[in-house]
Amino acid sequence: MSTETTDAPALALRLYDSAARDVVPLAPTVTPGVVGIYLCGATVQGSPHIGHMRSGIAFDVLRRWLERCGQRVILIRNVTDIDDKILAKSAAAEPPVQWWAWAQRFEREFDAAYRALGIAPPTYEPRATGHIPEMIDLISRLIDAGHAYVGSPGNVYFDVTSLPDYGSLTNQRPEDLSTTEDEAQIDADVEADKRSPRDFALWKAAKPGEPDDAAWDAPWGRGRPGWHLECSAMSRHYLGDEFDIHGGGIDLRFPHHENEQAQSHGAGWGFARHWVHNAWVTVKGEKMSKSLGNSLVVAELLKAYPAPVLRLALGTVHHRSTVEFSEETLADAAALWERLAGAITRALELLPGEADGPAGPVDAPARELRSRSLPGEFTAAMDEDLNLAGAMACVHATLKALNAMLAAPSPEPTAVAAAALDLRAMLDVLGLDPLSEPWRAGVLGGAGSDGPDAAMGALDHLVTALLDERSAARAAKDWARADSLRDQLAAAGVVVEDSAGGARWHLA
Numbered sequence: 311m312s313t314e315t316t317d318a319p320a321l322a323l324r325l326y327d328s329a330a331r332d333v334v335p336l337a338p339t340v341t342p343g344v345v346g347i348y349l350c351g352a353t354v355q356g357s358p359h360i361g362h363m364r365s366g367i368a369f370d371v372l373r374r375w376l377e378r379c380g381q382r383v384i385l386i387r388n389v390t391d392i393d394d395k396i397l398a399k400s401a402a403a404e405p406p407v408q409w410w411a412w413a414q415r416f417e418r419e420f421d422a423a424y425r426a427l428g429i430a431p432p433t434y435e436p437r438a439t440g441h442i443p444e445m446i447d448l449i450s451r452l453i454d455a456g457h458a459y460v461g462s463p464g465n466v467y468f469d470v471t472s473l474p475d476y477g478s479l480t481n482q483r484p485e486d487l488s489t490t491e492d493e494a495q496i497d498a499d500v501e502a503d504k505r506s507p508r509d510f511a512l513w514k515a516a517k518p519g520e521p522d523d524a525a526w527d528a529p530w531g532r533g534r535p536g537w538h539l540e541c542s543a544m545s546r547h548y549l550g551d552e553f554d555i556h557g558g559g560i561d562l563r564f565p566h567h568e569n570e571q572a573q574s575h576g577a578g579w580g581f582a583r584h585w586v587h588n589a590w591v592t593v594k595g596e597k598m599s600k601s602l603g604n605s606l607v608v609a610e611l612l613k614a615y616p617a618p619v620l621r622l623a624l625g626t627v628h629h630r631s632t633v634e635f636s637e638e639t640l641a642d643a644a645a646l647w648e649r650l651a652g653a654i655t656r657a658l659e660l661l662p663g664e665a666d667g668p669a670g671p672v673d674a675p676a677r678e679l680r681s682r683s684l685p686g687e688f689t690a691a692m693d694e695d696l697n698l699a700g701a702m703a704c705v706h707a708t709l710k711a712l713n714a715m716l717a718a719p720s721p722e723p724t725a726v727a728a729a730a731l732d733l734r735a736m737l738d739v740l741g742l743d744p745l746s747e748p749w750r751a752g753v754l755g756g757a758g759s760d761g762p763d764a765a766m767g768a769l770d771h772l773v774t775a776l777l778d779e780r781s782a783a784r785a786a787k788d789w790a791r792a793d794s795l796r797d798q799l800a801a802a803g804v805v806v807e808d809s810a811g812g813a814r815w816h817l818a
Contacts, residue, residue, distance in 0.1 A: 319379070319380050321335070321336055321337065321338070321376075321379055321381065322379075322693045323335070323336045323375070323376070323379065323692075323693050324336065324693065324694055324695055325555075325584060325586055325695055325696070326586070326630060326695050327584045327585055327586070328479070328560075328563060328585040328586065328587050329478070329479050329584075329585045331481070333694075333695050334584070336554070336555075336584060338381065338554050339583075340550065340552055340553060340554060340583070343380070343381060343382060344381065344382045344383075344384065345376050345381045345382070345383050345384070345554045345555065346384045346386075346549040346550070346553035346554045346555070347369065347372075347373070347383060347384070347385045347386065347553075347554065347555045347556075347557060348386045348388075348541070348544075348545040348548075348549060348553060348555070348556050348557070348582070349365070349369050349385060349386065349387045349388075349432070349556075349557045349558060350365075350387075350388065350541060350557070350558035350559070350562055350566070350567075351387040351388045351389050351390070351420075351435070352389060352390065352416075352417070352420045353390040353393050353395065353396070354389060354390065354391055354396065354412075354413045354414075354415075354416040354417040354420060355393065355395040355396050355399055355412075355413075355416065356399070356416055357416060357419050357607045357608070357609065358416075358419055358420045358423040358607070358608050358609075359606050359607050359608060360591050360606050360608060360611065360620070360624060360635060361559075361590060361591045362420070362423075362608075363423060363424075363427055363429075363608060363620075363624055364559070364588055364589075364590065364591050364624055364633060365557070365558060365559050365588050366387075366424055366427070366429045367427060367429060367621060367624050367625040367741070368557075368588040368625070368629040369385070369387075369557050369586075369588075370428075370429045370430055370625075370741055371625060371629075371696065371698075371739070371740055371741065372555075372557075372586070372629075372696060373385055373430065374430075374738070374739050374740075374741060375692050375696065375739055377680075378680060378684075378739055383433070384433045384434075384548070384549065385432040385433050386432060386433065386434050386435075386436065386544065386545065386548045386549060387432040387435050388435070388436055388437075388438065388540060388541060388544055389417055389420075389435060389436070389437045389438065390438050390537070390540065391410070391413040391414075391417065391437045391438055391439050392409070392413070392438050392439050392524060392534055392535070393438075393537065394494070394497065394537075395494065396409055396412060396413050397409050397520060397521070397524060399412060400412035400413075408521070409521055409524055410439075410523070415807075417437075419609065422609070423608040423609065425748070426608070426612055426617045426748075427608070427617055427620060427621045427624075428617070428618070428621055428741045428742075428746075428748055428749070429741070430741075434548055436544050436547075436548065438535065438540040438544075441540065441543055441544050441547060442526045442535065444543040444544070444546075444547050445535045445539050445540060445543045446526075446528050446529070447543075448539065448542060448543045448546075448573065448577055449466055449512050449513055449528070449530075449539070450529065451577045451578075452468065452512065452573065452576050452577060453466070455576060455577070455578070456469075456472055457469055457472045457473060457576035458512055458576075459505065460530045461502075461503035461504065461515075462503050463499070463503065463515040463531070464513070464515035464516075464528075464530050464531025464532070464533055465500055465503060465511060465513060465514055465515050465533070466511070466512040466513035466530055467504055467505070467509040467510065467511055467512060468509055468510050468511075468512055468569070468572060468573060468576070469505065469506075469509055470484050470490055470506065470508045470509055470510070470572070471484060471506070471508075472576070473572050473575060473576050475572075475575060476568070476572050477568065478571075479563065479564075479567060479568045479571050479585065480563050480564045480567075480568050482564070482568075484508055487508055488507065488508075489507055489508065489565075490508050490509070490510045490565045490568070490569060491510050491511070491565060492537065492565055492566065497511075497514070499517065500514055510536065510538065510565065510569050511536035511537075512535070512536050512538075512539050512573070513528060513530065513533050513534070513535060513536060513539070514533050514534055514535075514536060515531050515532070515533040516531075516532045516533045516534070537566065538565070538566055538569040538570050538573060539573065541566075541570045542570050542573040542574045542577070542579075542581075545570075545574070545581070545582075546574065546577075546579055551578075551579040551580055551581075552579065552580030552581060552582075552583065553581075553582060553583070554582075554583050554584060555582065555583070555584045555585075555586055556570075556581070556582035556584070556585050556586070557585075557586045557587065557588070558587060558588075559587065559588055559589075559590060560587040560588065560589050560590065560630075561590060562587070563585075563587060567585065586629075587630070588629040588630065589629070589630050589631055589632045589633070590632060590633075591624070591632070591633045591635050592632050592633070592634050592635065593606070593634075593635050593636070594636070606635065608620070615640055615644065616644075616647070616752060617748070617749075618647055618651075618742060618744075618749050618752075619640060619643045619644045619647050620640075620643075621741060621742060622643040622646060622647050622742060623635070623639050623640055623642075623643035625740060625741065625742070626643075626698055626702055626740065626742075627698060628695075628696065628697065628698050628699060629696060629698075630695075647742075649709060649713075650705075650709060650733070650737065650742070650744060651744040651749075651753045653709055653712050653713055653716065653730070653733070654672070654730055654733065654734060654744045654745060654753070655744070655753060655754070656716050657672045657712065657716065657726050657727070657729075657730035658672045658673055658730075658745070658754075660716065660721060660723070660726060661723055661726060661727055671727070672726075672727050672730045672731065672734075673745060674731060674734075676738060676743070676746055679731065679734055679735045679738050679743065680735070680738065682731060682732075682735045684732070684735055684736060684739075685704050685708065685732060685736070687700065687703070687704045688700075688701050688704040688705070688736050688739075691703075691704065692739065698740075701736065701739075701740070704736065705733065705736050705737065705740075708729060708732050708733045708736065709733060711729055712726070712729040712730055712733060715729060773799065773804055773815050776795055776798070776799060777795075777799075777806070777813045777815065779795060780792050780795040780796060780806075780813070781813065783795065799815070
């Protein structure tokens, strides 16, 4: 990570640190004024669901708050594009798909979901397959340090007993564990030559029947990296030996994050100074998971609900609290979004130009909102472990005051503008300012809709109409018409993929 210093003000932010098991001050000392964050991203094995988006939104809010406090944030969010599950699912597809094509398809879907929900892109988004040399170097370092050993077929394992602080992140003793592998990653061939079932795989030897291009040459034999290895290698590559925050879903604490920490500490690196984890999303009290059959795919939800409503439902609950996702949750979020957007729109209609006095225009750009002083109650709440309940209480109070002003017989322009700008500035921190991209066009009915998001929205509308027409032709067994429509789309650079869930499209 860059060693340049800044004149950023001291942070008042306190965050719950999963390793310390307490709320502690966040004091970026690796590079003062710069906060380095490594966030575990997607394993691109399938379509993104709302459980995946919970993490993206939670850390987007943290990033926005840090930047609002004058910090420069370097956010790394990885993409796991080589994995047992990716290989298995791509091979089982009908017809089979090359593993890298399978991974790229879903990486695109994740990118579309992040953009749709207003999650700012990370500073860098490295793929695991792009950092194999760094992973091989790390394994060599661990072998030389006595923390890793090579099994007979060319598998490489981390020796858990070699590291005195193994288990410190999750407060567990190695002798109390039966395994340190994720259940989904346990492989009989990989388990066979471990010295201890508690050791975990750093490198998996290539197997007969696996694609030749899903393996890389290494000193101990051709193979591919274990799941945990990539994050240690990539966080060090982009953020250095030590960085400020490692984040991810709470379900990753063990074994994934524990094993990441072990690898990095074994290599002699300080690794993460703070650990921040978000809670999961539940549906009818059960954790979001594909095994429960209740995974809610983002693309499908966005057909029924506006994107800001989905973001509001997922992103205005404290990051360490479970989101109970239901029709009622979405209905409440939709009603609140309508009130927020409606109040801002009415203020803008009342004061279409610049307001008199010091408040400024209701339609001020985001850069001006971010230099505006925020209500003290809102700032205090956000500084205390991103207390969104307290922050939202301030949002509601400001909304109520603004609505009262707008309902008055003769609204006072400066007061209306000040309240509207306060409300927008707070919502901007949450990624929900109705006059910002990507929500602006939807709120204003096309005003300001000349940006790339609006263009993609218009394209989606046109392509969806053609796909609906094609679907009707297929249902009527008018194959010539269906093929003609697909050819028209292909000529325009639109790739159509048919699946059990219906046709999907992306640009070539």
